[in-house]
Amino acid sequence: MSSEPEELQEAVRREIEQDRRSEFRLIPQAVIALTVVAAIVAIRLLLFP
Amino acid sequence: MTATLWDVVGAIVAVICLIFVLTGIIPVLAAAYSFLAIPLFAFRNHYARARPYFPRVAIVVPAWNEGAVIGASIDRLMSLDYPKDRLRIYVVDDASTDDTPDVVRAKADQYPGSVWHLRREKGGEGKAHTLNYGIRRILEDDWMQALLIMDADVIYLPESLRRMTRHLADPEVGAVSAYIREGSGDKNYLTRFIGVEYILSQPAARRAQNVLGAQACLAGGAQLHSRENLVALGGQVDTTSLAEDTITTFETQLRGRRVVFEPHAVVLAEEPGSVDALWKQRLRWARGNVSVTSRYKKIWFRPTRSHRLGTISFGVVWFSLWLLPAAMVLSSIGLLGLLFLHSPIADTVFRTLWIWAACTYVFVLVFGMQTDPALSRRCWREVLCFPGIVNMFVMLTAFFPLLVEVRIPALFGATISPGAIFVFTLCVYVWVPFSMLAALAARRVERTRAGRVLSPLLIYLAGYGSLLCAITFDSYVKELRHAESKWDKTVKTGRVTA
Numbered sequence A: 001m002s003s004e005p006e007e008l009q010e011a012v013r014r015e016i017e018q019d020r021r022s023e024f025r026l027i028p029q030a031v032i033a034l035t036v037v038a039a040i041v042a043i044r045l046l047l048f049p
Numbered sequence B: 001m002t003a004t005l006w007d008v009v010g011a012i013v014a015v016i017c018l019i020f021v022l023t024g025i026i027p028v029l030a031a032a033y034s035f036l037a038i039p040l041f042a043f044r045n046h047y048a049r050a051r052p053y054f055p056r057v058a059i060v061v062p063a064w065n066e067g068a069v070i071g072a073s074i075d076r077l078m079s080l081d082y083p084k085d086r087l088r089i090y091v092v093d094d095a096s097t098d099d100t101p102d103v104v105r106a107k108a109d110q111y112p113g114s115v116w117h118l119r120r121e122k123g124g125e126g127k128a129h130t131l132n133y134g135i136r137r138i139l140e141d142d143w144m145q146a147l148l149i150m151d152a153d154v155i156y157l158p159e160s161l162r163r164m165t166r167h168l169a170d171p172e173v174g175a176v177s178a179y180i181r182e183g184s185g186d187k188n189y190l191t192r193f194i195g196v197e198y199i200l201s202q203p204a205a206r207r208a209q210n211v212l213g214a215q216a217c218l219a220g221g222a223q224l225h226s227r228e229n230l231v232a233l234g235g236q237v238d239t240t241s242l243a244e245d246t247i248t249t250f251e252t253q254l255r256g257r258r259v260v261f262e263p264h265a266v267v268l269a270e271e272p273g274s275v276d277a278l279w280k281q282r283l284r285w286a287r288g289n290v291s292v293t294s295r296y297k298k299i300w301f302r303p304t305r306s307h308r309l310g311t312i313s314f315g316v317v318w319f320s321l322w323l324l325p326a327a328m329v330l331s332s333i334g335l336l337g338l339l340f341l342h343s344p345i346a347d348t349v350f351r352t353l354w355i356w357a358a359c360t361y362v363f364v365l366v367f368g369m370q371t372d373p374a375l376s377r378r379c380w381r382e383v384l385c386f387p388g389i390v391n392m393f394v395m396l397t398a399f400f401p402l403l404v405e406v407r408i409p410a411l412f413g414a415t416i417s418p419g420a421i422f423v424f425t426l427c428v429y430v431w432v433p434f435s436m437l438a439a440l441a442a443r444r445v446e447r448t449r450a451g452r453v454l455s456p457l458l459i460y461l462a463g464y465g466s467l468l469c470a471i472t473f474d475s476y477v478k479e480l481r482h483a484e485s486k487w488d489k490t491v492k493t494g495r496v497t498a
Helices: A006-047 B001-021 B025-040 B067-078 B101-111 B126-141 B161-171 B189-212 B227-232 B244-254 B275-295 B312-322 B325-342 B346-371 B373-378 B380-384 B391-399 B401-411 B418-445 B451-462 B464-480
Strands: B057-063 B087-094 B115-120 B146-150 B173-182 B222-226 B258-267
Touching: A006 B161, A006 B346, B001 B025, B001 B101, B001 B325, B001 B346, B025 B189, B025 B312, B025 B325, B025 B346, B057 B067, B057 B325, B057 B391, B057 B418, B067 B087, B067 B101, B087 B126, B101 B115, B115 B126, B126 B146, B126 B227, B126 B244, B146 B161, B146 B227, B146 B325, B161 B173, B161 B222, B161 B258, B173 B189, B173 B227, B173 B244, B173 B373, B189 B258, B189 B275, B189 B346, B189 B373, B189 B451, B189 B464, B222 B227, B222 B244, B244 B275, B275 B312, B275 B418, B275 B464, B312 B325, B325 B346, B325 B391, B325 B418, B325 B451, B325 B464, B346 B373, B373 B380, B391 B401, B391 B418, B391 B451, B418 B451, B418 B464, B451 B464
Parallel strands: B057 B087, B057 B146, B087 B115, B173 B258
Antiparallel strands: B146 B222, B173 B222
């Protein structure tokens, strides 16, 4: 591990950090999915009581 | 007195029917629970313990008559974004009768010291035996620090291996898996359905399994093991069942090592393009899962500190998938029973079940598709039709009863009689088991002249989920009949493209 060039290690470190951060997209994605479900339920309740 | 006795019998039957119906809600709740856990992956992932790490990786490629694909596969592996002096490819040629040996030997000459041809003169025993032959040879010296098991036809995106090895920097991790993405070059309706299924089952559901702390299965075409893990497993994979990947995954975790799913390591794979080929492949998987369920009967629902396979949540997720067809049939029987008993709760129970199912389906699909938006866009028709057009109509009926039974007929100046509504309700209640029969019919008609049109039509109507349920149901039947388990190789033609 330590024999790898420092630039490569740094690049991989950045990649790990980037991937870790990208996982936070899951939260708004889940919110969007829940919003779609909520919209369908609202249509049901409002238009077909 | 007699009337009272009949009332009691009726009430007991109604309760039994209700229990049957409620079995149908368990898989729905399990799916909802699993997908609601996915956002937690933002906080509960392994990146904090991942480090830049480039172990010496031996890639073992089992090959039987892979002459059409193996050369290109080796070239692509040699172009991986990984230090070349830390990569060796061992092609285990399982007594191929085509030009596989010639192709591999030519590649060994082209990449001296990096590509190795291991020939088994007596083959045909299955993938696990082939792998073990290669693993034994690789373990004979101490060069290998990590072993990547893959299929001959898959394509690793250049940075995939690097993204997998970084997790092995943590000694607690025994194995890492990647996202197997459907990558057939000549896509058809079925490969697109498989693409949608893989999105839901991998970047979505496997993130949830990471959060729950237990992985159900390392992908057969992309599993990276540390040497220590491989040695702890006895230096071989299981050869006694059709589910060697799942058994390897379970044994790794039972020995206290973690299995990590890496969603950013993408591996493209060729998938079956016909219902018949898919049926054979998935039947093998389903029967393998039956043996896994039985083999590990002492771990289910028994939480321990050493691993998470025994947790209630993992058990519910595992069994809800495995028993989904049984739950669907029981649920329909229960609904029919309530209908014929003229139970006042039949309608409420039906609507509750299907409204939950519809909400869960919408949530799962909308969320799941965002985890791989590019592939989802290419498969948008299959995303929309994933549960089946008829099933969507049933959901619509449950969600908006007046719309289907009153308002739409009223548009044409018609009214539906109570008798017709009863027959319609009957059809709706029994559709789920019939959707599995429709999937079976899709397989039967596929080879006929009309099959080119009828087979896809039936799958779009019945739903891809019904097809998978029908295959799982077939595995129940085969197990009950103690039918012979054999390893059918899925025919690959090198259709996969990056």
